[in-house]
Amino acid sequence: xxxxxxxxxxxxxxxxxxxxxxxxxxxxxxxxxxxxxxxxxxxxxxxxxxxxxxxxxxxxxxxxxxxxxxxxxxxxxxxxxxxxxxxxxxxxxxxxxxxxxxxxxxxxxxxxxxxxxxxxxxxxxxxxxxxxxxxxxxxxxxxxxxxxxxxxxxxxxxxxxxxxxxxxxxxxxxxxxxxxxxxxxxxxxxxxxxxxxxxxxxxxxxxxxxxxxxxxxxxxxxxxxxxxxxxxxxxxxxxxxxxxxxxxxxx
Amino acid sequence: xxxxxxxxxxxxxxxxxxxxxxxxxxxxxxxxxxxxxxxxxxxxxxxxxxxxxxxxxxxxxxxxxxxxxxxxxxxxxxxxxxxxxxxxxxxxxxxxxxxxxxxxxxxxxxxxxxxxxxxxxxxxxxxxxxxxxxxxxxxxxxxxxxxxxxxxxxxxxxxxxxxxxxxxxxxxxxxxxxxxxxxxxxxxxxxxxxxxxxxxxxxxxxxxxxxxxxxx
Numbered sequence: 001x002x003x004x005x006x007x008x009x010x011x012x013x014x015x016x017x018x019x020x021x022x023x024x025x026x027x028x029x030x031x032x033x034x035x036x037x038x039x040x041x042x043x044x045x046x047x048x049x050x051x052x053x054x055x056x057x058x059x060x061x062x063x064x065x066x067x068x069x070x071x072x073x074x075x076x077x078x079x080x081x082x083x084x085x086x087x088x089x090x091x092x093x094x095x096x097x098x099x100x101x102x103x104x105x106x107x108x109x110x111x112x113x114x115x116x117x118x119x120x121x122x123x124x125x126x127x128x129x130x131x132x133x134x135x136x137x138x139x140x141x142x143x144x145x146x147x148x149x150x151x152x153x154x155x156x157x158x159x160x161x162x163x164x165x166x167x168x169x170x171x172x173x174x175x176x177x178x179x180x181x182x183x184x185x186x187x188x189x190x191x192x193x194x195x196x197x198x199x200x201x202x203x204x205x206x207x208x209x210x211x212x213x214x215x216x217x218x219x220x221x222x223x224x225x226x227x228x229x230x231x232x233x234x235x236x237x238x239x240x241x242x243x244x245x246x247x248x249x250x251x
Numbered sequence: 252x253x254x255x256x257x258x259x260x261x262x263x264x265x266x267x268x269x270x271x272x273x274x275x276x277x278x279x280x281x282x283x284x285x286x287x288x289x290x291x292x293x294x295x296x297x298x299x300x301x302x303x304x305x306x307x308x309x310x311x312x313x314x315x316x317x318x319x320x321x322x323x324x325x326x327x328x329x330x331x332x333x334x335x336x337x338x339x340x341x342x343x344x345x346x347x348x349x350x351x352x353x354x355x356x357x358x359x360x361x362x363x364x365x366x367x368x369x370x371x372x373x374x375x376x377x378x379x380x381x382x383x384x385x386x387x388x389x390x391x392x393x394x395x396x397x398x399x400x401x402x403x404x405x406x407x408x409x410x411x412x413x414x415x416x417x418x419x420x421x422x423x424x425x426x427x428x429x430x431x432x433x434x435x436x437x438x439x440x441x442x443x444x445x446x447x448x449x450x451x452x453x454x455x456x457x458x459x460x461x462x463x464x465x466x467x
Binding site: 001002003005040045070071072074075076093094095096098121123166195196197220250 | 277279280283284286287312313382384385386387388389408410412429430451452453454455457458
């Protein structure tokens with residue numbers, strides 16, 4: 001049977017890996033190629049690359065870095081950040097991405113999801129959602145968590161699936177970088193309304209958080225950044241621990 | 252009889268792998284993997300290159316009918332069929348499915364017919380609730396030993412993305428993965444190999460399979 005996945009996420013700004021807390025206080029962490037190589041060796045099941053650069057020059061730097069990374073890792077690679085058009089899909093796929101993650105671009109233009117799914121197949125299209133509680137409701141935020149779109153997260157997840165997204169990455173802004181566990185109530189709210197694979201993101205602090213996450217059988221993968229980058233959690237150790245807990249992981 | 256093109260790699264000789272480019276799928280990772288292993292490879296649609304090569308890899312992503320049509324239009328189907336007797340050939344993912352007699356993906360399409368068997372929808376055979384495509388890491392269980400497993404241990408994990416699978420091919424099946432049914436993972440008939448999974452995306456285990464293929 002298919003294993004549960006552990007996915008390190010590299011936020012890239014101006015060609016460097018960076019990390020923030022609750023989407024703020026962005027700090028420089030490492031060289032992306034070095035870090036990707038480390039993850040390829042340490043047992044990561046997949047890598048996610050997010051371009052959080054705003055500038056045009058940064059974008060070019062990003063595709064250079066992407067190509068360098070893609071040629072050295074031999075596990076699936078998902079790329080996101082600034083994906084607004086089919087041309088953007090084309091560009092990152094040609095640079096070695098296996099899947100493309102859409103976020104703000106799909107909020108602005110939901111048909112991007114179905115056009116991309118038609119051209120590249122659903123398995124290639126990942127809907128990434130940045131979600132935060134507003135007045136007790138789960139609300140979708142755009143532009144790296146800066147803009148409240150007013151869209152209900154549950155409705156957006158359903159629509160994304162109907163349009164042909166192959167999986168959903170749910171980033172909880174409320175737990176991002178806090179390291180006190182994944183946002184299980186939010187994950188359950190989304191997990192109950194869609195059938196496509198669901199990837200949890202935001203809040204991983206210790207190995208037990210992943211065990212608790214995979215207790216919910218709708219979860220296919222756990223994604224984290226800071227705890228893996230700083231080696232607070234070693235992916236090899238994490239997977240051995242999860243295996244001992246009865247989770248089906250690749251070790 | 253020694254033909255000009257049936258050149259086999261000798262010790263110290265550089266083995267050249269032709270990666271067939273017929274406009275289907277992304278070859279970036281496959282080429283990166285081969286280069287990482289220090290293997291010489293050429294992405295090509297020229298028949299001279301296929302004659303010249305020591306080994307051929309047939310990749311592929313997308314729909315069976317379209318891919319087969321492209322192979323026929325370009326004349327590559329005939330050349331691959333001709334060379335399959337002479338040098339090791341490896342089909343990957345859709346490239347593996349194309350090796351069989353026939354596929355039932357969106358209609359009925361003849362394949363290259365190099366390995367007996369049919370390509371059928373996985374959805375018809377697995378329990379409802381299991382996701383299609385069969386996508387992710389799964390264990391590869393060896394059912395018959397082969398030189399391709401020289402650097403591979405039984406039960407190692409490989410990466411799949413597919414919705415159709417090869418059936419009725421017990422004679423050629425080397426390894427399978429369980430996804431409610433036993434999914435045909437790796438096949439061989441004489442010099443023709445096929446991998447349903449993506450060795451170029453299967454971490455070190457996948458690289459070791461490619462290495463063994465280059466040494467066969």
